[in-house]
Amino acid sequence: MPGRVEGGGDVDRDGHGPGYAAEIATSTATRYLLLLETDLNRVFSRSLGSVAAAEFEGVTDGLLAPDHRPFDLATSSLGRAKGLSFASTAEPEVLQGLLGQLSCGLALFERTGDDGALRPRPLIESLAYDTDLVSVQRYRGKTNERLTRAMLNLALASAGIDLTGPRDPIPTVLDPMCGRGTTLNWALCYGLNAIGIEPDAGALRHYDGFLRTWAKQHRLPHKHQGFRSNNAEQRHATMDVAPTRAAQKAGEGQRIETFNADGGDRTLAIKRGSVDAIVTDLPYGVQHRADQAKLDPADTVELLTRVAPAWRRWLRKGGSVCVAWNVKRASRVDVAVALAEAGLIEKVPEHDHAHSMRHVVDSTITRDVLVAVAG
Ligand SMILES: C[S@@+](CC[C@H](N)C(=O)[O-])C[C@H]1O[C@@H](n2cnc3c(N)ncnc32)[C@H](O)[C@@H]1O
Incomplete structure (x- = not known):
């Protein structure tokens, strides 16, 4: 699958370092919004944004090649909903599968056009048994x-x-x-x-x-x-x-x-x-x-x-x-x-x-x- 590495790493397959990756990334990246599921456990929900962001970073750092790792990650509040916004050059299908396993991902949207209109990108969650x-x-x-x-x-x-x-x-x-x-x-x-x-x-x-x-x-x-x-x-x-x-x-x-x-x-x-x-x-x-x-x-x-x-x-x-x-x-x-x-x-x-x-x-x-x- 393009954009994946086995076991992570700092240098891409062609030997380019992280600086190179960042340069290419900013010019060709797509912006996304990941809406988060809130938790009925109110204590945990207070920290939902930062806990979700830390999980997001850990998972994408571990499984995506450096030049496809999301960047500009920020938590955002949308009324009662919370979300993570980020940019990435990874293929949307790769993100749909990877982010579909996150503990509190609810829905993924790609930002399109000049006004940043939200286009749904369904999260893919494949579980062997029901939760x-x-x-x-x-x-x-x-x-x-x-x-x-x-x-x-x-x-x-x-x-x-x-x-x-x-x-x-x-x-x-x-x-x-x-x-x-x-x-x-x-x-x-x-x-x-x-x-x-x-x-x-x-x-x-x-x-x-x-x-x-x-x-x-x-x-x-x-x-x-x-x-x-x-x-x-x-x-x-x-x-x-x-x-x-x-x-x-x-x-x-x-x-x-x-x-x-x-x-x-x-x-x-x-x-x-x-x-x-x-x-x-x-x-x-x-x-x-x-x-x-x-x-x-x-x-x-x-x-x-x-x-x-x-x-x-x-x-x-x-x-x-x-x-x-x-x-x-x-x-x-x-x-x-x-x-x-x-x-x-x-x-x-x-x-x-x-x-x-x-x-x-x-x-x-x-x-x-x-x-x-x-x-
Ligand atoms: C915070 S609870 C874990 C609860 C578990 N994750 C669950 O959801 O059911 C910590 C557990 O560690 C166990 N524990 C305490 N001392 C231990 C030891 N020396 N070796 C293994 N488990 C131990 C306790 O009996 C308790 O079940």
């Missing part, structure tokens, strides 16, 4: 669905995985602190394999029950295996599922494996270098329930320092990690250093004024997001 998989479960401590999708998008783009391209083999996403599976469910919706680790057996029981009911209600071909508690491999359940019988026969189904264990347990049966992306929302150091105290360690940096070496071991080279954490518990620098010590190097945005994903959740939690790549 009720992500939205049906409701529980305290659930990570915002939109944020989880944005994090998954950032991790996949940083690992050079383009969801609009062919998948062979099917990439694997790991959430080593998976709770009741919001990340795993998005990975499934994207048609990817998913592995979850969680020390709270109750959370895994809920998740497993939910998955089985979901597969039955949707009449999806599936095979489920539950494991006895305290089995030597600390396995909780495994499910193979496919959107259709034809997809199952063609080997295009997904596998979800869960482990009832610590998120940094190197002895788990997860092959070295077998994971493409790790996406996780770290414990906030804030208790949702009294009995959860032991599962919500206050020292984020200590936890991350302990688990990160196993994450590096499971990730393939060039694979990526996207973490969200409570900045009231750990600074961005400390999180970056804890990951770097294990060989997971923060991906610093190339733009001088890159947008931030940092947002206020409530009086005790301000969340930020960081992406690192396995060197």
